[in-house]
Amino acid sequence: MPQVHHVTHPLVQHKLTLMRMKDSSSNSFRTLLNELAALMAYEVTRDMPVVDVEIETPMETMMSPMIDGKKLTFASILRAGNGMLDGLLSVVPNARVGHVGLYRDPDTLQAVEYYFKMPTGMEGRDVIVVDPMLATGNSAAAAITKIKSAKPRSIKFLCLLAAPEGISTLHAAHPEVPIFTAAIDRGLNDHGYIVPGLGDAGDRIFGTR
Numbered sequence: 001m002p003q004v005h006h007v008t009h010p011l012v013q014h015k016l017t018l019m020r021m022k023d024s025s026s027n028s029f030r031t032l033l034n035e036l037a038a039l040m041a042y043e044v045t046r047d048m049p050v051v052d053v054e055i056e057t058p059m060e061t062m063m064s065p066m067i068d069g070k071k072l073t074f075a076s077i078l079r080a081g082n083g084m085l086d087g088l089l090s091v092v093p094n095a096r097v098g099h100v101g102l103y104r105d106p107d108t109l110q111a112v113e114y115y116f117k118m119p120t121g122m123e124g125r126d127v128i129v130v131d132p133m134l135a136t137g138n139s140a141a142a143a144i145t146k147i148k149s150a151k152p153r154s155i156k157f158l159c160l161l162a163a164p165e166g167i168s169t170l171h172a173a174h175p176e177v178p179i180f181t182a183a184i185d186r187g188l189n190d191h192g193y194i195v196p197g198l199g200d201a202g203d204r205i206f207g208t209r
């Protein structure tokens, strides 16, 4: 599958297994989600451009690399994407954050937008769109279509679990957008949930039902 980065690091896989367990509390689900987001941030930012700058150590002057260009943007697809933000920001603390509000129409499973707010100066920014679950792919595709209108330099998509259907939909709509995921599950059930999956990520993060 082109452009799909399956993050197989043992720490990622171990934490994901704990998250899938149906009896894990909201508190531990949230903590694990943020820990996983931080670990996956390493993968998704691996190719960030750096530039050598002159600094002074206590010993002497040297050229040393720093991240180049405008600040990175994390674009959270509400509401479950918010569950990954603290973990991502722990690794990239000066990133900007945008939000896209979409809900799935329960009959058509199509994404309907109700909120959109991105940082100013999106031209030239690298954007990482985050949602723990890439299920049908309709929300991710719609969010990225909207974000593209702000003309960022690049877009990547970061999730924890992906269904093959979601990967196909997102790839068909935005073939240049790489997908980073910790697992590719078997598929979707009749309600559009990933199986075996981990249930409703938003409900498990926020303790709702």
Ligand code: URA
Residues within 6 Å of the ligand: 080, 133, 135, 192, 193, 194, 195, 197, 198, 199, 200, 201, 202
């Ligand atoms: N959203 C979720 O939270 N879980 C799924 O399985 C699919 C979409």
